Amino acid sequence: MHSMHLYSGSLLRAYRFHKYAGKYLCRQTSNKATDLMVEELFEGLCARNRTSLARSITLVETSNPDKKKLAQSLLSMVANNLKQQEEERNGAPVSFRIGLSGPPGAGKSTFIESLGKQLTATGHRLAVLAVDPSSSTTGGSLLGDKTRMPRLTVDPAAYIRPSPTRGHLGGVTRSTNETILLCELAGYDVIIVETVGVGQSEISVADMVDVFVLLMPPAGGDELQGLKRGIVELADVIVINKSDGDLVAAARRIQAEYLSALKFVRPRQAGWKPPVLRVSSRSGEGLAELWTALEGYRRQMTADGQLAARRRRQRAVWLWAQIQEAVVAAFRRDAVVSALLPRLEKDVRRGRLPPGAAADRLLD
Ligand SMILES: Nc1nc2c(ncn2[C@@H]2O[C@H](COP(=O)(O)OP(=O)(O)OP(=O)(O)O)[C@@H](O)[C@H]2O)c(=O)[nH]1
Numbered sequence: 278m279h280s281m282h283l284y285s286g287s288l289l290r291a292y293r294f295h296k297y298a299g300k301y302l303c304r305q306t307s308n309k310a311t312d313l314m315v316e317e318l319f320e321g322l323c324a325r326n327r328t329s330l331a332r333s334i335t336l337v338e339t340s341n342p343d344k345k346k347l348a349q350s351l352l353s354m355v356a357n358n359l360k361q362q363e364e365e366r367n368g369a370p371v372s373f374r375i376g377l378s379g380p381p382g383a384g385k386s387t388f389i390e391s392l393g394k395q396l397t398a399t400g401h402r403l404a405v406l407a408v409d410p411s412s413s414t415t416g417g418s419l420l421g422d423k424t425r426m427p428r429l430t431v432d433p434a435a436y437i438r439p440s441p442t443r444g445h446l447g448g449v450t451r452s453t454n455e456t457i458l459l460c461e462l463a464g465y466d467v468i469i470v471e472t473v474g475v476g477q478s479e480i481s482v483a484d485m486v487d488v489f490v491l492l493m494p495p496a497g498g499d500e501l502q503g504l505k506r507g508i509v510e511l512a513d514v515i516v517i518n519k520s521d522g523d524l525v526a527a528a529r530r531i532q533a534e535y536l537s538a539l540k541f542v543r544p545r546q547a548g549w550k551p552p553v554l555r556v557s558s559r560s561g562e563g564l565a566e567l568w569t570a571l572e573g574y575r576r577q578m579t580a581d582g583q584l585a586a587r588r589r590r591q592r593a594v595w596l597w598a599q600i601q602e603a604v605v606a607a608f609r610r611d612a613v614v615s616a617l618l619p620r621l622e623k624d625v626r627r628g629r630l631p632p633g634a635a636a637d638r639l640l641d
């Protein structure tokens with residue numbers, strides 16, 4: 278409630294003034310109704326209205342070009358307001374963004390449910406966003422099925438958004454990045470972005486969060502060995518789940534394995550040694566300690582400016598990812614390119630034409 282005054286009309290007036298001045302004028306007069314819709318959504322978000330949040334997220338997930346413009350103007354208003362709030366808080370971000378990844382069955386849903394209930398019980402407001410790297414190819418959504426977080430689903434201090442199926446950027450949904458901002462304006466101070474595995478692409482969930490948590494089951498196996506190396510380099514905190522009952526011994530063993538694997542990994546954040554913690558999402562044991570570790574990370578990274586630097590870096594990464602996506606899409610749409618492409622690609626596949634030469638011809 279502390280920054281409620283920011284939600285008053287002054288910002289909206291400033292925004293209107295801005296838009297009336299200069300080149301937005303034409304669009305403003307011709308699109309009054311749609312601009313009204315954006316302002317309504319913005320005010321709804323400020324008032325922490327869940328329906329406005331859901332509608333805003335649907336808007337930023339759209340692929341319709343006209344609606345995309347509306348989404349962009351909403352997002353500009355949101356980003357401006359969040360920036361103001363951050364300045365009011367002496368640069369401290371309005372939310373804590375947590376990435377959570379782990380193999381299928383590691384217990385991610387159970388973990389989010391248990392940790393989430395602890396968080397909302399202590400006054401936090403939690404948003405859970407799911408990124409499903411498989412949904413772009415299968416069309417289905419594995420994650421975010423609300424049924425597996427039954428208590429959180431009915432918790433008024435929690436908001437769960439399943440994975441969208443459109444607009445994947447190398448395995449990560451680009452709109453998720455924007456959805457985070459919408460949730461922040463709607464007053465969610467902890468944002469968990471959940472995904473299965475870790476993307477092979479350069480862009481991953483780790484590129485949109487403050488801290489990247491890896492959740493592992495207490496089991497070894499060869500696939501996990503392979504999985505481990507790449508992921509461990511991305512992780513800021515490693516959590517071994519299911520450390521309960523018969524599984525405690527196995528969990529201890531895996532914990533020791535990760536600790537020794539980490540000795541050879543350069544930490545992602547200077548001055549931060551990723552801890553390896555054991556928890557039981559089923560009983561809740563270890564979750565309070567984990568939260569303390571996460572808050573410690575956040576405090577340390579905020580104090581020495583690394584968190585702000587990480588967010589700045591991430592914005593640049595996303596700018597270039599979106600440019601690349603848009604440029605490639607425009608290239609593919611080009612009439613000459615699409616006429617030439619199938620034949621040239623065939624020639625390249627058969628080895629009749631070097632890839633470089635084909636690319637040059639298409640780009641010409
Ligand atoms: N013993 C024990 N079992 C757990 C714990 N956490 C989760 N499980 C069980 O592990 C299984 C998988 O849990 P989920 O939370 O669905 O795992 P997930 O990572 O979300 O799985 P996907 O969504 O399929 O990727 C379920 O049968 C859970 O009951 C735990 O702390 N201890």
Ligand SMILES: [Mg+2]
Nearest residue numbers: 385386420425
């Ligand atoms: Mg799950």
